[in-house]
Amino acid sequence: MTKPPPRIDNEILPPGKYRIGDTVNKTLRAGLQEDPRRIIFGEDIEDPKGGVFRLTQKLSTEFPKQVFNSPLAESTILGVACGLASYGKRPVFELQFIDFIYPGFNQLVTNISTLRWRSFGNWKCPAVIYAPYGAYLPGGSLWHSQANESALAHYPGLSVVIPSTPEDAAGLLWTAMHSEDPVIFLIPKHLLWAEHESAEPIRAVPFGQAYKRTIGSDVTLVAWGNTIEKSLEAIAEIENDATVELIDLRSIVPWDYATIEESVRKTRRLVVVQEDTENCSVGQMIISHVTGKPDLWNEMISPPILVSKANVMIGYNPIYEYAALPDVQRIVAAIKKSVSTTHERAPVTAGVDRGRVSARAGAGMPGSATPAIVPESKIDMSKQRAQSITVPIMGEGIRNAKIVSLLKKPGDAIALDDPLCEVETDKAVYPIESSFAGVMGEWKTKVGDTVEIGQKLGSILTGEASLADQFQTAAKESGDRKKETGEAAVPAAELDDRGRHARHHRIEPALSPTITRKLSRVIPANLQIDARWDAIRKARDAAKKKNGKDAPSPSVMIAWAVVRAMERHAPFRRLILEDDQIVENEDFDLGIAVALEGDRLATAVITQANKKRWSEFVKIYNETVDATRGGRVDAMNAPVVITSL
Structure with missing residues (x-):
């Protein structure tokens, strides 16, 4: 249906530190420089x-005849791509989010994907459609968090690729721009601004070639896009319990079945992790292919497991979003289940982890990624077990933080929700609170360290059974059952007792109690008001005539207008306190979002903004913003924060 993309091995970028957003921009620039037929078209x-x-920042300035805004119409964007490509241009078109592709689906699957086939090869469509893709950024829900590579991969004539590193983003995009057939290039937006060091020059990446991120012999783990990051975190958590061969698929169509087959022949186990919906998915395709190869299937000693988003929507609430998506705990559970399960050649079925813990007696059977439920009576509560303290997710774009205080010492008693330490980000200082009651163990960090989201900071000794202990107990019980030649009848009362224990099995929350409590006091709402600019512009023009370059900026004038509006509209002066009380202040602060180097944000605060005279307000505004850019961190009690973004 499609011609293989050309074999190119160009050096696209030199070694250095890059983010996916950087390499996409630089690769697009290189493509525009290389070929004047290359056109970029998209919204804003x-x-x-x-x-x-x-x-595409700065590209329209550098290439005004090749980079153009499109109307807000995906059908038009895809239709123009097909038309230009048919007549010899090389379109590289942007959709703001892949979720919005469906208004243009007729153009994609009826025209773009079929053009070469229905013209007997006389016409071709060398178009690249690129779009941000996937979830793991709270609040996206239906139209900003979809992973839909399976739907796109269903149609012959389209290539579909998903990078997970800056190097692959540049390499796959370069290959896509030199392909003679249409390519869907999906960019995991959660990974857009994660920095990586590239020691070697970045070169083109051929389609249909997976990459082994780690080498192992116990289990084959296949992932792509955002789930690569989660899989690497899971492998780090397992440490020496198993050696995992992580394969980054990278190219969905065509896909590298040979590399996966080779790995599964070695490990004899397979776990697939995907962000897309379970039904008719790429993960199911991979498992179907492996189990459909008799020689390969006969080598396997554990049924394949799919860790996937279930057939559910992504919720607006971050708790619902993260509950629906594959996380580190589910991947760890799937790997441990696969490794602990050893079958001789008995018929088994492919297992799917849909993110739900079954209370049935069969919850721990082979093929399920959920660990067997261990009755509480089997857990030795007298033993203290170490529960990890990790850096929680603290908001969109925040990937690390600085330890500013350790509030507990080894041996201190800890109650549920006790503050353990404090970390500082570009936006605020956050306490990390305990999800367990017990005794403080050891710290694996110190004040001043910079730590990553998800990094282990220390441990708490608690009587609760760890996940590893539950797996070991479950595995031992499973082994004991295999050795038994017969099984005594189980009284009905005992079965009822097991059911009670299963129903009360503890499941860790998707988000830390700190985030959950903060979200509980926030009312999700959007308010958009079109404000007239005329008055600000006239005031600014008058000030420039009078004061020249010393005239107050439009931002100061808008801040002043916001303060006056807050005086007139009391609801904008309200704050929600920690005890859920809502207070309305006569005197109030104003927050100003300040852009820092490296795309970071900080908040400058003008205290008692409503009591300042105009000249005093201008002076304090400028001084406060300058001090914040210089590193000052203000206490944040402002009911409103304004930004010029």
Whole structure:
């Protein structure tokens, strides 16, 4: 249906530190320089915005005859791509989010994907459609958090690729731009601004070639896109319990079945992790292929497991979003289940982890990624077990934090929700609170350290059974059952007792109690008001005539207008306190979002903003913003924060 993309081995970028957003922008620039037929077209991609994720920043300024804004119409974007490509241009078109592709689906699957086939090879469509993709950024829900590579991969004539590193983003995009057939290039937006060091020059990556991120012999783990990050975190958590061969698929169509087959022949086990919905998915395709090869199937000693989003929507609430998606705990559970299960050639079925813990007696049977439920009577509560303290997710774009205080010492008693330490980000200081009651163990960090989201900081000794202990107990019980030649009848009362224990099995929350409590006091709402700019512009013009370059900026004038509006509209002066009380202040602060180097944000605070005279307000505004850019951190009690973003 499609011609193989050309074998190119160009050096695209030199060694260095890159983010996916950086390499996409630089690769697009290189493509525009290389070929004047290359056209970029998309919503708001021209400067100064440069696209919703700034992927095309400065390109329209440098290449005004090749980079153009499109109307807000995906059908038009895809139709124009097909038309230009048919007549010899090389379109590289942007969709703001892959979730919005469906209004243009007729163009994609009826025209773009079929053009070469229905013209007997006389016409071709060398178009690249790229779009941010996937979830793991809270609040996206239906139209900003979808992973839908399976739907796109269903149609012959389309290549589909998903990078997980800056190197692969550049390499796959370069290959896509030189392909003679249409390519869907999906960019995991959760990974857009994660920095990686590339020691070697970045070169083109051929389609259909997976990459082994880690080498192992116990289990084959296949993932792509956002789930690569989660899989690496899971492997780090397992440490020496098993050696995992992690394969980054990278190319969905065509896909590298040979590398997966080779790995499964070695490990004899397979776990697939995907962000997409379970039904008719790429993960199911991979498992179906492996189990459909008789020689390979006969080598396997554990049924394959799929860790996937279930057939559910992504919720608006971050708790619902993260509950639906594969996380580190589910991947760890699947790997341990696969490794602990050893079958001789008995018929087994492929297991699917849908993110639900079954209370039935069969919850721990082979093929399920859920660990067997261990009755509480089997757990020795007299033993203290170490529960990890990790850095929680603290908001969109925050990937690390600085330890500013350790509030507990080894041996201190700890109650549920006790503050354990404090970490500082660009936006605020956060306490990390305990999800367990017990005794403080050892710290694996110190004040001043910079720590990553998900990093282990220390441990708490508690009487609760750890996940590893539950697996060991379950595995031992499973082994004991195999050795038994017969099984005594189980009284009905004992079965009822097991059911009670299963129903009360503890499941860790998707988010830390700190985040959950903060979310509980926030009312999700959007308010958009179109404000007239005329008055600000006239005031600014008058000030420039009078004061020249010393005239107050439009931002100061808007801040002043916001303060006056807050005086007139009391609801905007309200704060929600820690005890859930809502207070309304006569005197109030105003927050100002300040952009720092490296795309970071901080908040400057003008205290008692409503009591300042105009000249005093201008002076304090400028001084406060300058001090914040210089590193000052203000206490944040402002009911409103304004930004010029």
